[in-house]
Amino acid sequence: MDESALHQRRIRSFVLRQGRFTPAQQRAFDQHWARYGLDYTAARRDLLASFGRDAARVLEIGFGNGEQLLHSAQAEAASDFIGIEVHRPGVGRLMNGLAEAAVDNVRLYNHDAVEVLEHEIAPASLAEVRIYFPDPWHKKRHNKRRLVQPEFLALLASRVIPGGRLHLATDWADYAEHIRDVLASAPHWRIDAQHADPAVRPPWRIETHFERRGLRLGHGVWDFVHERT
Numbered sequence: 001m002d003e004s005a006l007h008q009r010r011i012r013s014f015v016l017r018q019g020r021f022t023p024a025q026q027r028a029f030d031q032h033w034a035r036y037g038l039d040y041t042a043a044r045r046d047l048l049a050s051f052g053r054d055a056a057r058v059l060e061i062g063f064g065n066g067e068q069l070l071h072s073a074q075a076e077a078a079s080d081f082i083g084i085e086v087h088r089p090g091v092g093r094l095m096n097g098l099a100e101a102a103v104d105n106v107r108l109y110n111h112d113a114v115e116v117l118e119h120e121i122a123p124a125s126l127a128e129v130r131i132y133f134p135d136p137w138h139k140k141r142h143n144k145r146r147l148v149q150p151e152f153l154a155l156l157a158s159r160v161i162p163g164g165r166l167h168l169a170t171d172w173a174d175y176a177e178h179i180r181d182v183l184a185s186a187p188h189w190r191i192d193a194q195h196a197d198p199a200v201r202p203p204w205r206i207e208t209h210f211e212r213r214g215l216r217l218g219h220g221v222w223d224f225v226h227e228r229t
Contacts, residue, residue: 020089021088021089021092022089022092024092024096025088025089025091025092025093025096026092027092027096028091028092028093028095028096028099029091029092029095031099032095032096032098032099033095035099035104036095036098036099036106036107036108037095037107037108037109037110038082038107038109038120040109040111040116040120041120042115042119042120043120044119044120044122045120045122047080047082047122047125051080051107053080055078055079055080055105056079056080056127056128057079057080057081057082057125057126057127057128058072058076058079058080058081058082058126058127058128058129058130059081059082059083059084059121059126059128059129059159060072060082060083060084060130060132061084061113061129061130061131061134061147062084062085062113062131062132062133062134063083063084063085063090063094063132064085064087064132064133064208064210065089065090065093065094065209066083066085066090066091066093066094066097066098067208067209068130068205068206069081069083069094069106070094070097070098070101070103070106071206072130072204073098073103073105073106074101074103076204077105079105079127080105080106080107081105081107082106082107082108082109082126083106083107083108083109084108084109084111084112084113084116085108085109085110086111086112088110091108094106094108095108113147114155117155117156118155122159123158124159124161124162125159125161126159126161126164127160127161127164127165128160128164128165128166128167129156129159129160129164129166129167130167130205131147131148131167131168131169132167132205132208132210133169133170133171133208133210133211133214134146134148134168134170134175136170136174136175146175146178148168148178148179148182149182150182150185150186153166153182153183153186153188153189154186154188157186157188157189157228160228161228162228162229163227163228164228165192165225165226165227165228166224166225166226166228167202167205167223167224167225168183168223168224169201169205169211169221169222169223169224170221170222171210171211171214171215171219171220171221171222172214172219173219173220173222176198176220176222176224179222180198180224183226186226187229188228188229189226189227189228190226190229191225191226191227192225192226192227194225195223195225196225198222199220199221199223200223201223202223205223
């Protein structure tokens, strides 16, 4: 894969809209970042050293307030989880939740996901990537800013082991069509036959508050589960 394509037309994994940063969230960074945080260094990360064990590694990009990631870490304790989120309030909230629940199989980046994937995550080091409800960029003139693009799927494929999994979810119909089309032409991803119906939520994904908000607005929800060939 030619990763220079990502530099030529930089895909951002976020829109930086920082909400109110509460004292509790600031205390989370002060008290828990050393335990849960991974500082971006633009160098390959030794994940074995970061977690202190060798386990299947699952990456969640854009975890929001961390509701799903906390659930995953508790329900799938045999796996290690890497979360990437640029919004500091969400990172702080999740660290407080992790500490309260005494969860230790999660490490977090407060940085752009594309840069983390390019520079810190080694090839074939992930068992799964999860991206739930990314920014839809629903105005047509902004569609090119969507995270899920051919170049990005190629980057993910280079970081996921053969037989590994990619799970995308959205509550925007036009983004669902876009994801379906891009995945259909992605050479290293094929539909997971056990989870082929995008209208059925896989059992490992909970109904988050983002999803409930979309449902209240009359949106559908689509889950795309693909396997690394």
